[in-house]
Amino acid sequence: MPSLKRIANQYLTVDVSSFGAEMQALDTSDGKSWLWNGDAAFWNGRSPVLFPIVGKAPGDAVMIDGQSYPMNQHGFARRAEFTLASSSDTMCRYELASSPATKAVFPFEFLLAVEHVLEGRKLTVVAEVSNRDERPMPFGLGFHPAFVWPLPDAAGQDHIVTLDNQAEPALARLEGGLIAPGKLASPFKAGRLVLDPSMFKQDAMIFPEGAGKGLRYGAEGGPSLHFTFENLPNLALWQKPGAPFLCVEPWHGMAAEKDGSKELAKRPYSLTLPPGEVRRFAFTVEIVNE
Template sequence: MAADHDLVPIASPELSATISPLGAELQSLKDAEGRDLLWNGDPTFWGSRAPILFPIVGSVQSDEYRVDGTIYKLPRHGFARRRTFEIVAREAHSATFRLESDDETWAVYPFDFRLDIEFAITGARLDIAARLTNPSERPLSASFGYHPAFRWPLPYGAPRAAHAIRFEHEEPEPIRQLNAAGQIEAAPRDNPLEGRTLALRDSLFEADALVFEGLKSRRVVYGAPGAPVLEVDFPRMPDLGIWTKPGAPFVCIEPWQGHSDLVDYRGEFRDKPGVVTLVPGETRVFAIAVTLRAAEPADFA
């Protein structure tokens, strides 16, 4: 993590945040009274807070993938979270960070790219927009994901066991299971939702993350009845991971475009489910918004 003096603060009267140029990673998110909504990165449980996942989400087979028959190596979730982004815009309520392809990225990812991560706070809402641009004359293939870890429990007095995640729509399809190597098993896992609600409990995460593919929902609400909640919107992200380490005081709500390899996948990277391809000059936007608001009766009905 960057030193505190390197963090970029943005704020409104209702919400404040800091972002590190290292990985363009959100480091804190606080309400008007200074209560922490984001996990603090304690390495006892997990040393990250909200990493940016690019150019892969999850793991590829043995950390290897293929582009036009050539094998390249990438660690889990890619390299963006370990690279220092340039600060290209900075205001009291917003900031933009940029990462561009260079010799280091070309060695492991043979594409030209420009990735801008824009953070903006308006009232009690934090918007994050990742703008991926293909500046070259050949197609660009990539996945992208967000990985924010929120306090569990949130700092509003409700017990940990009362917290749940409520989906915008019912999502009855079976979900996916990760194996010990981080790949997705062929056999699906029973869906733990009750209607639209995922009641949070540690036993859900004994094997790893819950992976929801091809969602109808583009919004979830996280919190406990009778207390302020976080609404997480992800309008263009079709997949969602939910994860914690059993017993840890955080839960990750992770909108994704793409996911880990299936256990038997050996094809080209561009053909992998969830990978998008940008034509020359194209920009693709991957956005989420986190809004702090009062709970409504429908949130946990």
């Protein structure tokens, strides 16, 4: 059975499950909850870690060195039991090592470590991927945290995503879960996007490049969450139709392209990690409860 680890300081309390190393709650000391509660009537995820792919593969299979392997959307880590490797009052580190089960679908020796760390009013979530194999390892890595919409004490207010770099990144859409060809005009204006549920009728809004290394999700004149991203060049925003949450998803890797290569190494923004090397990915979120 999955176990739950609680970390806390004077400002924040975070619960993390051993199942998927997935955050289950993010609460402030005033008792307000900021993370989606995983209501299965809409979506039972809360903050899954996506590995070794982000998004969908054609026919739910990937090619690795010309051989086909079954691979569900967003990979297997979010449905795997992790081991608690270390912890303190304000930090926990879970690890997932390769096993016969993982090697049947992803034929590499690897270690995936996921840390949740509190520092003041900030939570940082870190993923480290280690290639323990003797050959280069292709993969993608992404975060998929869902936050309440509306935010606490902000019902009825416009909710806005504001990019730190004030850019207007081009929009990509999905067709059958795969990246559709071509780019669409940006919905951002000078880095500002007023959210509307109708934006998600065609599934996630994906920004393959240009969204920058930080953004703010918040209510007009009210509470907000400020994010910074490390080694995560792709961004998606997603809401299940009618659900009271917004996913702010920083990725390094995306779904396969429609009519594109099935090779994992050739998916958009996939990484290939040399033997013995480690890659770090992280996002930090700070709650600004104005």
